[in-house]
Amino acid sequence: MLIGKPPDIPSSEFTPKRAYEAFINRRRFLRGAAATGAVALGADRIASVFDPHARVLADTTKLQTVSSPLTTTGEQLTSLEDITHYNNYYEFGVNKGDPAKNAHALPTLPWSVKIEGKVAKPLTFDIDSLLKLRPLEDRVYRHRCVEAWSLVVPWIGYSLSELIKECQPLSSAKFVQFLSYYNRGVEGAWAYQTDIAWPYSEGLRMDEAMNPLAMLTFGLYGQTLPNQDGAPVRVVLPWKYGFKSAKSIVKIRFVEKMPHTTWNDEAPNEYGFYSNVNPNVDHPRWSQKTERRIGLPFYEQRRTTLMFNGYGDQVAYLYKGMDLRKNF
Amino acid sequence: MHRRTLLTLKTLTWLACLTPLLWLLWGAFTNDLGPDPTHTITFATGRTTLRLIMLTLAITPLRRLWPKLSWLIKFRRLLGLFAFFYASLHMLTWVALYNGFSPASMAADIVKRRFVTAGMTAYLLLVPLAATSTNWAIRKMGGKRWNRLHKLIYVTAVCAIIHYWWGVKPGVLTPIGMTAILTLLFLARPALAWKQKRKARAVTV
Ligand code: HEM
Numbered sequence: 001m002l003i004g005k006p007p008d009i010p011s012s013e014f015t016p017k018r019a020y021e022a023f024i025n026r027r028r029f030l031r032g033a034a035a036t037g038a039v040a041l042g043a044d045r046i047a048s049v050f051d052p053h054a055r056v057l058a059d060t061t062k063l064q065t066v067s068s069p070l071t072t073t074g075e076q077l078t079s080l081e082d083i084t085h086y087n088n089y090y091e092f093g094v095n096k097g098d099p100a101k102n103a104h105a106l107p108t109l110p111w112s113v114k115i116e117g118k119v120a121k122p123l124t125f126d127i128d129s130l131l132k133l134r135p136l137e138d139r140v141y142r143h144r145c146v147e148a149w150s151l152v153v154p155w156i157g158y159s160l161s162e163l164i165k166e167c168q169p170l171s172s173a174k175f176v177q178f179l180s181y182y183n184r185g186v187e188g189a190w191a192y193q194t195d196i197a198w199p200y201s202e203g204l205r206m207d208e209a210m211n212p213l214a215m216l217t218f219g220l221y222g223q224t225l226p227n228q229d230g231a232p233v234r235v236v237l238p239w240k241y242g243f244k245s246a247k248s249i250v251k252i253r254f255v256e257k258m259p260h261t262t263w264n265d266e267a268p269n270e271y272g273f274y275s276n277v278n279p280n281v282d283h284p285r286w287s288q289k290t291e292r293r294i295g296l297p298f299y300e301q302r303r304t305t306l307m308f309n310g311y312g313d314q315v316a317y318l319y320k321g322m323d324l325r326k327n328f
Numbered sequence: 329m330h331r332r333t334l335l336t337l338k339t340l341t342w343l344a345c346l347t348p349l350l351w352l353l354w355g356a357f358t359n360d361l362g363p364d365p366t367h368t369i370t371f372a373t374g375r376t377t378l379r380l381i382m383l384t385l386a387i388t389p390l391r392r393l394w395p396k397l398s399w400l401i402k403f404r405r406l407l408g409l410f411a412f413f414y415a416s417l418h419m420l421t422w423v424a425l426y427n428g429f430s431p432a433s434m435a436a437d438i439v440k441r442r443f444v445t446a447g448m449t450a451y452l453l454l455v456p457l458a459a460t461s462t463n464w465a466i467r468k469m470g471g472k473r474w475n476r477l478h479k480l481i482y483v484t485a486v487c488a489i490i491h492y493w494w495g496v497k498p499g500v501l502t503p504i505g506m507t508a509i510l511t512l513l514f515l516a517r518p519a520l521a522w523k524q525k526r527k528a529r530a531v532t533v
Contacts, residue, residue, distance in 0.1 A: 086363035094500055096363070149364055194499045267498040285443055285495065286426075287433070298356070298365035298425055 059104070060223035060231075063156050068137035070159075070212060072238075072310075075140060078151040080221045082295045087228045088145065089247060090194055091180070091187040098190065099228035105186050106248060108232045117177075117254035120168035127232050131218055133166065134158040139215060144277045144309045146241035146263075149292045155236050156219035161210045169206070169254045177203045177259035178235060178246040196262060202246035203259040203273070204237070205318075213238060213314050239311040241275045272328040276319065277309035281328045329399050341403055345410040348376045349417075366425045373418035378492065380411035381485050382509050389516035392524065405461055408481070412458040415451050422447075443494035450487035453480050485510055 089099035092106075111127040125133075136156050143151045164176070182191070182199035191198055208214065215236045218224060225231040230247025237245050243263050253259070263271035270284055279289045292301040308315050319327075352372055355361040361368045384407045391398045422444075427433040437444050457478055459465070466474050489510055492503040 082363035094502060096367075149367070193501055194497075195501065196499055263497075270498065282440070285441055287437070292364060292366050294363045296365075297359055298361065298369060301364070301366050302425070302428060 060219075060226055062223055063131075063136055063219045065136045065138045065156055065219075065222070068139045070137070070139055072140045072142060072152070075142060075152040077140065077154055078293075078295050083151060083153055083220060084226050084228060086149075086151075086294055088147075088242065089228055089230070090196060091182060091191045091198060091200065092228065093190045094193045102190050103227035103231075106181065106227045106231065107186065108227065108248075111232050111250075113233060113249055114251045115167045115254075116251060118170040118173035118256065119254050120170065121166070123167060125163075130163070130216070130233060134162045136218060141213075141215075141236060141238035142309050143236075143238065143242055143245075144291060144305065146243055146271065146275065146283060146288075148283075148286055148288060148290070148305075149294055150303075150305075151294050153236075154221055155215060155217045156222070157215045157217035157236070159212045160214040160216045160235055161212060163216055163252075164209060167252075167254070172256050173254035174206055175203055175255050175258055176206060176209045177201060177251075177253040177255055178249050179251040179253070180246050181248040181250050194266075196266060199250075200246060200262045201259060202235075202244055202261050204244075205258075206254075208237075208315075208318055211315055211318065213311060239276055239308040239315045241271075241277060243271065244275050274319075274324075274327050276315075276324065276328075277305065278307060278324055278328065279305040280307075281325055334399070334402065338403070338406070341406055345380070345406070348372055348414070366421070369425070370418065370421045373414050373421060374492075377411055377414040377418055378488055378506055380407050380414060381481070381488060382506065382513065384408045384411060385481060385485060385510075385513045389513060389520055392520040393516075409458060409461060412454050415454055419447075419451055443491055446487050446491040446494055450484045450491055453484045453487065457481060457484075482514075485513075 085100045086096045087099040087103075088096070089103060092099040092102040109127070112124050113127075113130060114124045115122050135158065137158055138154060138156060140152060140154045143153050178201070180200035180202075184191075187198075204214070215238075217230070217234050217236045218232065220226075220229060225234065227248075230245075230249075233249055234247040235245050235249065244261075258273060261271075261273060263275075264273055277288075282288050288305055290302050291305045293303055294301075306312075352361070352369060355365075355368070384404055387400045387404045387407075391400055422437075423429060423434065427437065438448055439445075457480060460469065460474065460477060469477070489503065489507055492506065496502055
């Protein structure tokens, strides 16, 4: 396509200060200005009065992190503002801005993740023990939504394989299933803008789950995850369409057969089990050859989509010999 | 109705119809069209078109229901033309922002994607209606033929609703409101006609 752009726009290193400046400067400058003034007074709480968006951060806490060789370089980060106000989290509404407004209802403390199925150790982890299981790494990943838009997010977490090793799956465990939080009393009417049978279910083949890029994620931009981004713990699978990266996980099941997955239940011809980012296989309703980068002006958004979202070197081996047109 | 009142109402209608455009222009200039401006522009123009089509369709039933409102007819052409205007903008976003003006890409989109096919049908059917919206065209065609041609707006509305349903993810129910409104508008015509007939009979008896 004509206005496709190479994805790797060189940019200087990410520092929290720069990110914060981008957050304040770029857009919605009036609101930003109110927040800056208030922060200058040293009062985050005051800021949240002037700037409802500051509330998103008010509820998160800082995380200690280490750097990671698995981070993606050469990408300009999407602003925190956009990462937290352009979300698909259908339990909290179907419009992109809904989760930012509604997800505060999600009770993230206490939180535990139950491990079930074909494992030697069917443990239950509370969120603190998960946070302490391994050092938390800073990893920038590209995030490509099946709806043909994309972000670049500085996630925090460690490889999912580290947790899996702790649970000691049996050899009969061929797939991993993730189940997201759902409570009729909490999400209520928001979750009924679709006919999805909650809870949200996603899954991976065991070898996919063991790939080091697959990340158990607790935070972004230096802080714990805002609720709308899947607090307090989610998976992030940067070579797959975003909906594979289940949010707010409460159960991880090790199973023998391919688990059912929510969007595949809704429309098997549109959302395959694998759903690897693949510019050569179009979605029935739009082309996947290009994508819109979030946060850029409309005339600069379009860029070409890369096979496996640019992570082919790390993951292509998983699909050797498979027809990716059939196994989309 | 007084000339002055009519003029004021027309001005207000113009302003109301221009608001979505002004909002988009303001957003474009201040770089404040939300995280995904392409999406914002497409959705705003698409939704505005659909609303204007519904308003255009609502005028006749409203006039029948409340004969006092028969002056509403003076606004129908304006609403219809604005619907066409926003539909054109909506189409242009698809041409420019989705397909980068590439004819091959557009052709592939129309053939492959039924939601685009439905949208295109809705749009193409609006073209002859906009083209024959002048007084001159009405006179030239004669009221009856003109009326028959302009019944196409119903087909446009149905295609637009189909376009909407096929455009959202399966299982997403957001188009339900507009579908209900269109259904109501469709039912209103025969219902009102029936009522009128009964009244006429009551008078003659
Ligand atoms: C009378 C004509 C039309 C009407 C009333 C209309 C209306 C709409 C509406 C209501 C939406 C969905 C917004 C939402 O989900 O909230 C939409 C989306 C869209 N329409 Fe149209 N449309 C029309 C014609 C067209 C035409 C001719 C094209 C292109 C050839 C087109 C391309 C699109 C595209 C690309 C989307 C976005 C889909 C997505 O990203 O999910 N539309 N339209």
